Amino acid sequence: MKEKKKGGRSGYNTLHYTLMIIPGLVWIVMFSIVPMVGIVMAFEDFSPSKGWFGSPWVGLENFEYLSRLKDVRKVLVNTLVIASGKMICNLIIPIVFAILLNEVKNMKFKKPVQTIVYLPHFISWVILANIISTMLGYRGVVNVIFGWFGYEPQVFLGNPSIFRGLLIGTDVWKEFGYGAVIYLAALSGIDPNLYEAAAIDGAGRFQLIRHITLPSLAPTIVLMATLSLGNILNGGFDQVFNLYNASVYSTGDIIDTWVYRIGLVKVQYSLASCAGLLKSVVSLIMISVSYLLAHQFANYSIF
Amino acid sequence: MVSSKTAGDRIFNVVNTIILLILTFSCLYPIVYTLSLSLSSKEAVDGGKVVLWPIGFTLRSYKLIMQDDAFFHSVYVSVIRVVVGTTLNLFCMVLMSFPLSKTTQEYKPRNAIMWLLVFVMLFNGGTIPWYMTVRNYGLIDTIWALIFSGSISVFNIFLIVSFFRQIPQSLEEAAIVDGAGPWTVLFKVIIPISKPVLATVLLFVSVGYWNEYLQGLLFINSPANYPLQTYIKQIVVKISADISYTTEQLQELTKNSNQALDAAKVFISMVPMLIFYPFIQKYFVTGITLGAVKG
CATH class of the missing domain: 1.20.5 (Single alpha-helices involved in coiled-coils or other helix-helix interfaces)
Structure with missing residues (x-):
């Protein structure tokens, strides 16, 4: 009952x-x-009028065509270089920043700094790209300052040799504050007695950082490094799309922007879907592997 | 008994403070620069004279914006989108998170749905099939495309679920003894004590809607109905279209565009963020650390 x-x-x-x-x-x-x-x-050889289930089936023809395109190689290299540059810098710089900020004991200084550096994370790439291209523009502030030292004005965003650097640099600038949040949380959990005991034993500032702060951060660092592996094909569509132009395609065009142009500007739907699918599959594998590793080594679980 | 400060310590403190000040300044500078451009005379902006503060102070750009109906209409579209979209999104996420915070014994399909969500989070069909889907639904040129096409963030659902799971069982059991059903428990017990996580998710979702620009570009055909970010994207696109410019052409373009006016538009689009930011920033720290240190 x-x-x-x-x-x-x-x-x-x-x-x-x-x-x-x-x-x-x-x-x-x-x-x-x-x-x-x-x-x-x-x-398929897709056409919108015939739809997903009415368009003629062509098997792997699109993939074969894709593999013969010269652009694909270039776009792949760009994506890998830009994405791995961002992965490395976005891992290291927030850690350094968090450690530096942790050394500040004056809360009246620490709090405002913390609040302000999170801000760029919440501003969209449309807005930031607009501001960055104004600053780097022909009459922008960077050229004005270069002018004081006698340099001719340049078109920075039209220069393929520095474009990747600009992408990585501006991305790090936007995200380092936000990226540091998790390390600051881990740092606030360190027992202050540890520092005091070590200081009494005569440890200096750098020894404290080296032997207490860094080891305490190690699990978080390992976790973040592992999870970031899933971004290997993520060049950052919003950023690149809003900053690039035809003169920097050679170094700045990434998979996502290429898919956008081929698919939605040149309306080669099938070819673009094909490239998009390959990217999705590789990303799925990379992210799954990174989660499995994180689960294995850092006891991380998604839910 | 912390050792007294050595000279090395003091140098470290000074250098550290300077580095942090530079970093903080770098995060504020672009906003200050944009504000200064918008308040400077066209001659000063075109002549490249503005560095930090306004040169030839004028409110001309803001007066021009006052007559710009297209700009205000895009602000209106964005506001509607944020309000309606955030409400619907939050409503669906909270409802969905409650059963998912139960154990498999309490709600059998729980794990199956969780794995489906994980799959959705890790894999997507790509931009083109997604674009075709929204097109097939007939949402082109409606505000619903701007509200629904982005789907619900699985990450946010997991954030809410993990918060719900930390709520002591006894609270819910007490309400059940008093005769409360699942809806009453959710709305009278769970939601009132989940403010920190709901505030965080509210922040993420509304900022997401406010900042999104691509859906406007893809799904709205008439520029008159663009949301604000797409409108801003489109004023820039004139300079960075799919053509390679020579230096002379760029100079010419710069002369013809009104950079002070554009700066004013960009600044206004940042204002809501700047106003709400100080109030909400404390919540998201709670939120993301919660998301990261759980388990």
Whole structure:
């Protein structure tokens, strides 16, 4: 009897729980799952009038064509160089910043600094790219300052040899404050007695950082490094798309921007889907591996 | 008994303070520069005279914006999008997170749905199939494309779920003894004590809607109905279109564009962030550290 009653209540709960799931699930199915069905486009000679299920099937023809394109190699190299540059810098610089900030004991200085450096993270790349291209523009402040030292004005964003550096630099600038949050949280958890004991034993500033701060951060650093592996094909569409122009395609064009131009500007839907699919699959593998590693070595779980 | 400060210590402190000041200044400077450009005379801006403060102070750019209906309409579209989108998004996420915070015994499909969400988070169909999907739904040129097409962030759902799971069971059980069903428990017990995580997610979602520009570019055909960020994107696009410019052409373009006016538009688009930011920034620290140190 008792069990039956319990079963009745849990059945009632299950029904209502399902009702709660439905709106969000419908939203996710419509805008995340259904587009996955659209992957068939990569294997078709797709035309919008015939649709996903009416366009002629061509098998791997698009992939073969893609592999013969000269652009693809260039775009792949650009993506890998830009993404790995960002991964490395976005790992190291927030750690250095967090350690430096942690050395400040005056809260009246520390708090405002912390608040201000998070700010760029919340400003969109459209806005920041607009500001950056104004600053680096022909009449922008950078050329004005260069002018004081007798340099001719330059078009920085039109120079392929410095474009990747600019991308990595501005990305690090936007994200270092936000990236440091997690390290600062880990640092605030260190027992102050450790520092005091070491200081009494005669340890200097750098020895304290070397032997207490860094080891305490190590698990977080390992975790963040592992998780960042999933970004290996992520050049940062929003940033590149808003900063690049035709004169820097040779060094700045990444997979995502190339897919955008081929697919949505030149309307070669199937070819672009094909490249997009390859990127999604490789990213899926990389992220899964990074999560598995994080789970293994840092006891991390997604949920 | 912390040892007294050595000379090396003092040098370190000074150098450290200077480095931190430079970094902080670098994060503020672009905003200050934009504000100064917008308040400078066109001659000073075109002549490249503005470095830090306004040169030839004038409110001319802001007066020009006052007559710019297209700009204000894009602000209006963005505000509607943020308000409606954030409400719907948050509503769906909170509802969905509650059953997902239960154990498999309490709600059987829980793990299956969680794995589906993980899959959605890790894999996507790519830009083109997504674009086609939204097109097939007939959402082109409607504000619904700007609200729905981005889907729900699985990351945010996991953030809420992990917060819900930390709430002591006893609170819910007490309410159930009093005869409360799942809806009452969620709205009367769980939501009121989940303010920190809900504030964080509210911040993430609304900032996401406010900052998004690509959907406007893809799904809205008439520039008159662009959201603000797409509008801003489009005033820049004139200079960085798909052509290689020579230095002379660039000079010519710079002469014809009104950089002070553009700077004023860019600055106004940052104002909501600058106003709300001090109030909300404390929440997101709670939120992301919660997301990271759980488990």
